[in-house]
Amino acid sequence: MKAGSKLLGAVTALTLAMCVVVSGAGVAFFGSTVAAQAAVVSVIEVRGNQRVDSETIRGNITIRPGVNFNNSDIDESVKRLFATGLFSDVTIDRRGNRLIVTVDENLIINQVVFNGNKKIKDKQLEALVQSKPLGPYSETTVEYDAEAIKEAYDRIGRSEATVSTQVVNLSGGRVNVAFEINEGGRTKIATINFVGNKYYSNGRLADVIATKRSGFLSFLSRKDVYDPDKLQADEELLRRFYYNRGFADFRIISTSADLDPESNDYVITITLDEGERYSFGDIEVESTVAGIDAERVKRHLASRKGAVYSAEKVEESIISISEAAAADGYPFAQVTPRGNRDFVNRTISVTYLIDQGQRAYVERIEIRGNTRTADYVIRREFDISEGDAFNQVLIRRAKKRLEALGYFQSVNITTQPGSEPDRVVIVVDVRDQATGEFSIGAGYSTGSSGATAELGISERNFLGRGQFIKVAVGGGENTRTYTFSFTEPYFLGYRLAAGFDVAKTEDTSQNGYDIETLGVTFRVAAPITDRVRTVLAYNYSQEEYNPEAGASFSAPIQDAIDNSPWIKSSISSSIIYDTIDDKRLPREGIFARMTGEFAGLGGDAQFVKVTAKGSYYRPLSDYGDIIGLVSVGGGYVASTSGNLRVFDQLFIGGETIRGFESQGIGPRDTNGDALGGTTYFNATAEVGFPIPVLPRDFGLRGAVFADAATLYGNDLNLGGAVVNGLDMQWRASVGTSLIWSSPFGPFRLDFGFPVAKESFDETQVFRFGTAGRF
Known part of the structure; x- marks a missing residue:
């Protein structure tokens, strides 16, 4: 028992001793921890700096003399000093009441040079690299810069390009950085x-x-x-x-x-x-919103039963329904299409479900990536702004509008949560692209006009403001033309495209007289729907006629010469319907224009004129890319005071009916001078196709056509002159064309052969010019 007591006492004594030791160690440990977490120094000493001022270093740390600090403050101070980019290494130690900050300074870049580059200019490369003169030198940054230069050459088709670097040490801790570029061959x-x-x-x-x-x-x-x-x-x-x-x-x-x-x-x-091809089946609308009548909404649908299925038509239907719901006071209505495939009949029935969507508002629209285009140019394509009800449909519409501008390589719109649950931030990421163009136009007529050419420079996004400017100079053996155009697409903050055109023409190709015309047009275009727009314009022109010595003319032409210069002051209005899929090479859609002009707002001209034209394109073979075109047009002019002047009448020719000279058909006097007419009609049927023996990349297509036209009527003071062709007489021609979609724009060569004509008409087999026929 005594032995057990002694053993128990020994164990107890040993345990107490261990507790004292552990307790002492714990006090020591916790005491040091507290000291580390709540230290105070009286002096901050900076070491290792040569160029950077000590006070600058002290100002970039969070620790202050006489103020408690801990390990987190040390870590934050080290991070801040590294973030300046001035140092390659930073250490912070506490020694008694002194804080020692030791730094190794980065080298300073004296100069950044690029050698061997020709395809990409120095200024473009300077914008790519992060290494800058007077900035800190970093080997890692230089490596990233070399890779960025390599990627830039990849984007212009030079994958073989190589980039190496050279660093030249200078005195005073400075270096020169050189990027040696071997551009290689074009990929x-x-x-x-x-x-x-x-x-x-x-x-x-x-x-x-x-x-x-x-x-x-x-x-x-x-x-x-x-x-x-x-x-x-x-x-x-x-x-x-x-x-x-x-x-x-x-x-x-x-x-x-x-x-x-x-x-x-x-x-x-x-x-x-490709899968199977579907058509639209049944189209239905269902609404869970009490105030929206599903049957009434159906009239807003763009999708129709039996038509070829189109995701674009479904999208248009969603937009139309959403806009109609918003107009009726339901801005948060959400439209969801539900498709039901019939694999046997290959149809897709679509039901548009209208529900009350989540109430959310636009907190802000954030624009990113636009280095050239101004923010407001992007914002104005949105039908919503900060504070409005958020609508995903309108966001998709804005994206399509931004893509259609042609200002950007890419457009991406995303959403992020706002500061409140019912707030949404719209983020627009864009990437600018070049919008300037150099264009070449040319034409050739076997008649008196001869060869003509036009050189033009245009900018679609002038100074990043979305404005359009074009300057063009043209001419030929007998003509000279000078034009300047300017368009502001959002006039006074509205979706109104306002602008003006100034043009001067000198024409010496006429028989026995020259014409010099100076004109200006002020115009405003406004959209009515996505497919319909209207244009209102004021037109002013002055025409001066200079006859050759000894030349004689018929009474209408002599009257115009005697009253030279002739001033026309008019207003005109056009309505345009356009569903064309591609302006360079239309394959599907309708383009129709009707224009009315009233002259008599001062000046000498007094008339009313109406012209119209409609063109319908449709694929005849999808696989063969064969395209059909049917076009019809007409015009009428009438004087509002006395007789018309000869040059205010209507003239048509090879531009309308191929196989004939310009002003080649219609009333003509015995001298062969065209007098124009008061009425014309024309029609065209054409089939275009790729040329099978040539690669499609050449951009060459062929076409066969048939044209018909008539020009007749008279409202001139003929003075007893004999005139042919005053009555309606139809002309017709057939022919073939070669169309080239060149980098300068589309050109076409037409070979037209008249099959119905009058003896006094002037014909022309070959014509070369631009391909646009809108």
Whole structure:
């Protein structure tokens, strides 16, 4: 028992001793921790700095003499000093009542130079790199800069470019940084292959995407540059193309771009699955919102039963329903389409569900990435602003508008939560692109006009303000033209495109007299719907006629010469309906224009004139890319006081009915001078097709056509002169055309052969000019 007591006492004593030791150690440990977390120093000493002032370093740390600090303050101070970019190493130690801050200064860049670059200018490269003169030198940053330069050359089709760096040490801790660039050869796209397509040919799909195969004029358009981002955008273009033509199951299986190192050419292969083609089945509207009548909403639908299924038509229907609901006082109404496929009949029935959406408001619209385009140019394409009800449909519409401007390489709109649960931040990310264009126009007439050419420079986004400016100079053997145009697309903050055109023309091609015309037009265009717009204009012109010595003319022309200069002051109004899918090469849609003009607001001209034209395009073969065109037009002019002046009458010719000279048909005096008419009608039927023996990348197409036209009537003081062609007499021609979609714009060569004409008409087999016929 005593032995056990002794043992118990020994254990107890040992335990107490250990507790004392542990307790003492704990006091020591916790005491040091508290001291580390709540230290105070009286002096901050800076070491290692040569160029950076000590006070600057002290000002960039959070620790102050006489103020408690802890380890977090030390960590934050180290981070702040590194963030200045001035130091390669920073340490902070406490020694008694002194804080020691030791730094290793970065070298300072004296100069950044680029050697070997020709395709990308120094200023462009300077904007790419982060290494700047008078900034800190960082080896890591220089490596990133070299990679950024390499990527810039990749984007212009020079994947072989190499970038190396040289650093030259100077006195005083300074260095020069040189980027040595070997631009290499231009990387081209040899072939673009499509695999799996049955409904559309390779050539038709090649027209859809923005990436093009390399050709002899590719250096002008730069569309043959391989870019992964651009190829991804091409995939989206293909999806839209198929989805809007009935292929709701379309998908892209794979896309590959293989570079041949020997030829330095890419081979791009896009494998796709078209799926079946669908038409719209039953179209219904259902509404859970008490105040919205589903039957009444149906009139706003763009999708129709039996038509080829189109995702775009569904989108238009959603927008129309949402706008109608908002107009009725339901801005938060949400429209959701529900499709039901009938695989047997290959139809898709669509039901538009209208529900009360979540109440949310736009807190702000944040614009990012626009280095050139002003913020307000982007904001004005939105139908909503800060504080308005958030509507996803209007966001999608704004995106389409921004893409249609042609100012940006890419447009991406996303949303983020706002400061409150019912607030939304709209984030718009854009990427600016070049918007200036140099254009060349040319024409040739076998008649008196001869060859003509026009050089123009235009800018669609002048100074980033969205304004359009164009300056053009043209002429030929007998003509000179000078034009200047300016358009402000948002006049006075409204969606009104206001502008003016100034033009001067000198024409010496007429028989026995010259014409000099100076004119100015002020115009305002306003959209009525997405497809309909109207244009109101004021037109002023002065025409001066200078006869050659000894020349004689018929009474109407002599009267115009005697009353020279002739001033016309008029107003005109046009209404335009446009559903054309592509202005450069229309394949589908309608373009119609009707214009009325009243002259008599001062000046010498006194008349009322009405002209109209409508063109309808439709694919005749999707796979063969064969396009049909039917066009009709007409015009009428009448004097409001006395007789018309000869040059105020209507004139048509080879521009309207090919196979004839300009002003080649209609009333004509015995001297052969065209006198014009009061009424005309014309019609055209044309079939366009790709030329099978040539690659589609050349941009060449052929066409066959048939034209018909008549010009007749008279409101002139003929003075007893004999005039032919006052009665309605139809002319007709047939022919063939060669159309070239060049980097300078579309051109066409027409070979027209009259099959019905009058003996006094002036014919012309060959005509060369621009392809636009709107």
